Amino acid sequence: MQEQKKRPLRWLMWALPLIGFALLWVPSLNIGRFFDLTPDWTYHDTLTRSMEYDQLFSRAAPGVRPLFAYHAMMIFCCFVPLVGYAVQVIGAGLAASAGKFRQLKIGDGILLGGALANLLAACGSVWAAGSAMSRAAELAPQVTYHVPAGAAVLGVLAVGQIILFVVNNRARMKADLTYMPMSRSEKRENLKGWAFISPFVIGFAVFTAYPLISSAFASFTYYNITAVQKWYGVRNFTNLFVNDDVFWLSMGNTFYYVFISVPLVIILALLLALLMNTRGPMMGFFRTVYYLPNVLSGVAVFLLWQWILSPTNGLLNNFLAVFGIKGPAWLLDAKWTKPALIIMRCWSVGGTMILLLAALQNVPVDLYEAGELDGAVGFRKFWHITLPMISPTLFFVMVTGFSGAFQIYDSAYILAQDGGPGKSLMFYNLYLFNTAFSEQSMGKASAMAWVLFAVIMVFTIIQQTASNRWVYYEGGTDK
Amino acid sequence: MSSIEAASRKKGGSASHFRNLSIIRVVASLLLLLGSVVVLFPLAWMLSTALKSDAEVMVNSSLIPKAWAWDNFVKAWNSAPFGTYLKNTVFITVLGTIGSLVGNSLAAYGFAKIKFRGRELVFLCALGTMMIPGMVTLVPTYVLFSNLGWVGTYLPLIVPAFTAGAYYTFLLRQSFMSIPMSYNEAAKLEGANEMQIFTRIILPLSKPILTTIVVFEFKAKWNDYFGPMLYLTSEKQYTLQLGLRTFRGTAGVEWQKFMAASLIVMAPTIIMYAIMQKYILEGMAQGGIKG
Structure with missing residues (x-):
């Protein structure tokens, strides 16, 4: 076997992205400013000093767009490398972990990612600076503009990286005897595959990837949809945590709802599924009926419940009155609004039940027979055989249940958009929705969305970790 | 084993x-x-x-x-332009459901039956983003549509459906993968191209899961309240769900009319469920769609 040739200039593939990073990103990083919590906008002193604060950032003042473009350029130059370098790190990780990617080594991942990031940053700054300078100079001549010299440096770096990648690849292909170039039919398969998934790729890019990046960016900006977006550092987050009572209230309401409704629904669903699994008569009918509420949703159902829960003439209180109980005012009483919503949630317990029932029906009979031989009956059989066997489904139901319950807002919105009596129905997502679309504070809303994501992630990770102790996968860990 | x-x-x-x-x-x-x-x-x-x-x-x-x-029922129907609302809802629902079926099944076929570079990577990316709450993307998506000038049209409610979502694609891929590859190979020997295999062999074999997806998409679009509320601006474009809102007048709700109208609005989903419940419940039990 031929000895592997040393790849030329190997150190450069690591060095070039780092040089780019050092040249452009470090000076503009300005860590102190990023965490600057003073209320004044002091990020670009020259810019703010020249014009009134409001005039600068509202569309009311005509002609501020070039200034915005200039500003965008500055943000862009700071931000794109950050994203770019994140991409590089992730890309390198993926390339390293997935051995399937033929020929793609860590260094190449970094190299290509770096080239892309630098190219993007270079184009962006040239574009932004060009459009900004053309008109901003006449608008506010007293402002001094930075020439984006960094753009040129980045451009050169990017070109260098691409050349290096190609050279490297050539060298390796020659060195590696096992390497087979893609055949024509393989190329055709590739093309066909991408053609089939193209609707998916486009949708993913436009409706998932772009909104994700855009929302991550927006969470660090002051962003009112009618005015111009401006850099805000971490103030959205600190304002939420420190100054915002409704934020904590909504978080509390949501936790209340989540930690009562999720266990309740799962227990109820499990009980029903166990009853169904006795396979008595009419089980098909019961299954259909219990699942029915899950296909009904929307305004009609929520208002139906409003009618059922009405304090004077409602169905539920009439029913309670039969037993001499005076029912509470439900949706009109701050103490009872959340229990009311939890009751509503329990009405559609059927979805969870169907999943658990399917799991129960998959438990092999011989396990029970073996258990019986060992003298297990009733509850012990359930505890030692049934529960472990359905634990993967229980786990799935728990994770999706928690994540779904944290995101409750539709029922609350329709029943009480302002959060109901004493804001007792102001759930987190309802507050987020109102922040975004009534207050139009898109930056704050984006920050809130990411906080929620973090909360859900934490809970999922906790459950995942705990699941090692109680979830049993038949046939080992591979399935 | x-x-x-x-x-x-x-x-x-x-x-x-x-x-x-x-x-x-x-x-x-x-x-x-x-x-x-x-x-x-x-x-x-x-x-x-x-x-x-x-x-x-x-x-x-x-x-x-x-x-x-x-x-x-008649009074309720006539108390607001429900005829128009019905027409709008049917339009959005039908196009949205067709779109979702076409987009998702094409993508799922690509993922399940064709080997190409980057397949696993793209699929992993898609699965990874499924955990992210909808609210994260809601705001930028709204801004995107508003910048495109699509607010006040049906486009934001229909176009995304055609571009396939991770969840249904995942379900369909699972189902397509259970069909043996030898079908594809045999059909190729007979001279069928990929599109013919897809429409003549794979799709007909996947009726149960396709039915489930149709029902769930139909239900989701028919009952959608927030989408139309955010994106439709003129009353002429309103859907049935937005129409039901009008019963919450300032003078309190006229419950008998509201219930009548609600029943009419809910009828198609109930009928659909009644007819297809066998498929739906099986599909549910297998794939774990949360309704």
């Missing part, structure tokens, strides 16, 4: 946690019967309210109306 073993094992039989099964079965059935009364009662109440006359509705709290006011 173990999967074959498992298949030959008799499944399902927790049948007996207890020895004296027949008594347990009777008790279970009775309890379930009670439960289904609780589940169905609100709907029965809805129907009964819809049939009560204006004078009766606040007074008579029994389930059976004294006089059957069938004309409530």
